[in-house]
Amino acid sequence: MARKAANSNLMGMSTSELQAEIRRRTGRNQSLQKRYEKLVKKLEELRKEIAASGGAVVGGGGRASNELSLVDSLKKVLTGKTMGVGQAADAVLATGYMSTSPNFRTIVNQTFIKHRNKFKKVSRGRYTAA
Numbered sequence: 372m373a374r375k376a377a378n379s380n381l382m383g384m385s386t387s388e389l390q391a392e393i394r395r396r397t398g399r400n401q402s403l404q405k406r407y408e409k410l411v412k413k414l415e416e417l418r419k420e421i422a423a424s425g426g427a428v429v430g431g432g433g434r435a436s437n438e439l440s441l442v443d444s445l446k447k448v449l450t451g452k453t454m455g456v457g458q459a460a461d462a463v464l465a466t467g468y469m470s471t472s473p474n475f476r477t478i479v480n481q482t483f484i485k486h487r488n489k490f491k492k493v494s495r496g497r498y499t500a501a
Contacts, residue, residue: 422467437468441482442489444468449500453493456480 381389439447441463448454448462460479464470472478483490483498491501 418469419467422464422469425461425465439468441468441470441478442486445479445482446489446500449490449498451500453497453499455496456483456498459483459498 381392384392437444444463444466445459448466449459454462456479457476460476463479464475470478483492489501490498493499
């Protein structure tokens with residue numbers, strides 16, 4: 372409804388008034404875009420700080436974006452090592468991998484099961500990179 376009211380206000384404006392309104396709105400949008408970019412940068416810095424302290428960002432309204440997939444991250448931390456599922460999950464998070472999953476350990480366990488060709492089960496609950 373607010374949009375309808377704004378459009379009806381524009382109908383009575385002259386061309387020069389419309390151009391001034393366009394400039395005003397464009398400036399406002401540019402200002403909002405700059406604020407948005409600063410906030411995104413600050414959020415990314417906070418995520419990195421949380422990850423560096425061994426935590427994971429939970430919630431936040433979306434999927435985390437990582438440079439490496441979970442499979443690749445697990446292969447990287449398990450190369451030449453044998454770890455339990457919980458240890459592997461902690462090691463991946465310590466590398467800066469971000470997950471919004473409240474049950475990240477379960478996700479890691481499912482990844483080991485799903486990608487049997489990339490991970491070798493050494494003993495019960497212990498895996499290494501294949």
